[in-house]
Amino acid sequence: MRQSKLFGKTRKDISQDEKSINADLLTRAGFVEKQMAGVYNYLPLGLKVFRKIENIIREEINAIGGQEILMPVLQTKELWEQTGRWTEMEPIMYQFKDHHGSEIGLGTTHEEVVTDIVKKNIASYKDLPIYLYQIQTKFRDEKRAKSGLLRGREFGMKDLYSFHTSEADLDVYYKKAHNAYIKIFQRLGLESFSVEASGGTISKKFSHEFMVINKAGEDLTVLCSKCLWAQNKEIATLQAGDKCPKCDQKLKEEKTVEAGNIFNLGTEYSNKMGLKFTDQDGKQKNVVMGCYGIGLSRAMGTIVEANYDEGGIIWTKNTTPYQVHLLSFTKNDKKQKEIVGLYEQMKTEGLDVLFDDRDISFSKKLIDADLIGICWQLIVSDKQDKYELIDRKSHKSQLLDRETVIKTIKKFYNV
């Protein structure tokens, strides 16, 4: 992509009401544009990162048997009344009347809808287990939406629901999902660990949260830095300063971002909504359920909060919007042609390149490249025959010939 054609401007300053680091950097670098508190437009660079996160999640959820569906945003009051959550969720749910006077809510989560669908599509134990997921926009009327992409009023989410004949079968899948989550966060470049937590408004049973230690986090985790034993502060039986029950190390209390969560729902929803199956013995039983969420917008915000420096964002390998940022610094015709040749060659060899061909100063190009945060910067200038390859994270630079440059980048991305 030629940067002269790319929609979305970098800027020095944004409005003073944006206090969060992720929103500040993503806005200044041209990834997102705020529409209102907690609601963002994704510009081409931002959507590219969003899609990469989406695809990593999709691949790993497909790998554990997930079948993708798409459930609606608009939901009826009647459905949510079956579980008693119409009233319970009122403080954060957008609820209103349509022109017919029917009460509608915008989906904050989809347990009611998915349970209703499954009810219409299964009958016996032979139809189970089933794993259904969607990647869909969710809506929550957050009182304070001041954390940028970490806590939105409108945000992308992957929600997976599993349906089983027994607790034992759920347990097996719960562990599979747990491992898939570890893989997902690894691929995203986020160091996460799981902690025991309460079920909140989702479940009366236990749950696990996947936490990333970060000062922007809104959760507190009691944590052993040696053996990674951890509990969410809300349910913690031990406090900072106490000894770790596993290794005797002194426990700490860290700010964490909840990047994902998995819930044992038991038969709570199936019982309330009448989702039953006929077992091998001919008896009607409640289906056992689990649910598993990852916020996509939040993941994007967390990656930024965990990876930036004074110059801007530092994307991780699998989430970088482009694989290499080619910066041209020459007015020389022959050299110009050489750069275009290099750009075309890299594309042909399967690399995704952002080519800064804009007619602006070299220093402005460097400032923008640091702000945007693509993993590799490649500089072609009049001053030298070789190409300068800079690692965005360490700022270490190497002077390399054309073939070595391409080889180095391809090796980094396994292209």
Added chain:
Amino acid sequence: MRQSKLFGKTRKDISQDEKSINADLLTRAGFVEKQMAGVYNYLPLGLKVFRKIENIIREEINAIGGQEILMPVLQTKELWEQTGRWTEMEPIMYQFKDHHGSEIGLGTTHEEVVTDIVKKNIASYKDLPIYLYQIQTKFRDEKRAKSGLLRGREFGMKDLYSFHTSEADLDVYYKKAHNAYIKIFQRLGLESFSVEASGGTISKKFSHEFMVINKAGEDLTVLCSKCLWAQNKEIATLQAGDKCPKCDQKLKEEKTVEAGNIFNLGTEYSNKMGLKFTDQDGKQKNVVMGCYGIGLSRAMGTIVEANYDEGGIIWTKNTTPYQVHLLSFTKNDKKQKEIVGLYEQMKTEGLDVLFDDRDISFSKKLIDADLIGICWQLIVSDKQDKYELIDRKSHKSQLLDRETVIKTIKKFYNV
């Protein structure tokens, strides 16, 4: 995919309140599940078709320089008041107050939002033209949502917006978009033609609608079947029975589905919202705009309305959920292995196969295969050594050996 694992049941009858053919067939075949009037869940088969439609549209819009973005569903009253459409759109827009008392609307269309974004990201003629699009869910509180996927309250849409320095530049792009639309509908397998129409609530200038002749359509088009001269009935200067102004043939009046539309917006929105650019002569001018929509859910519904028989749906080549439906009819162990081998071979050779491995009667499998409507049905039974390949549309069958079967199917899809 093994059909025994596929989520979504076929069924004989659905609720009597579903009057539309597309919704009836798509529900009975397990593609969608109604949530409320005009709001559908997409089950795995349905989402697969939806994604195919989405990708065809994305490819063709990228090919005319479109840059993909994602704009929000939640929109502020203030923004829509800038164009006066908060009140104008009230009859079909979901409008409500959030917990802070701020008035919010759900996006019915995105002219206001996109104009606001572009305003923040362009300054001079050098930044133009720009072509931005999104594939996003839209919301309209339709009074009568009785046409299944043809007229939803919540539906998928591709909306493209173009921004130009002059009417002349818009005209060039308008033609490009027109051609891209023709290509898109061709690839979807829909016979469409464009007609002149009014701008409706979108534009005071002219527009073109892409129509598909179908009895389920809610539009009326005055049409010459010889030379394809056509006008939307709403603005038509000639009526059925009059002579075509181009070829003297008698005009007809046909029911049509509006599958897409393109609008010349002129400077209406840029003027009202203050979207200006500095021209080469240093003067501030209003940006000239166009907008271009295709309903994805509607396209899916239209394909069904235009392609079905008494047995069920007949998908078009590029929208079929799977490329071949493999039907096993044997209890013989050796033959079972042979079928699994064939299934694996077809997958290895790049074919997308739905394998009906369910333990049900052969007649039920055939009925389901016709209902689901995959282009090719491939039958392996004990009765014959060769394989029976059936064209879903014509029901013509051929007995072929393994290699010829695979060759035939691959040739059909250009795999």
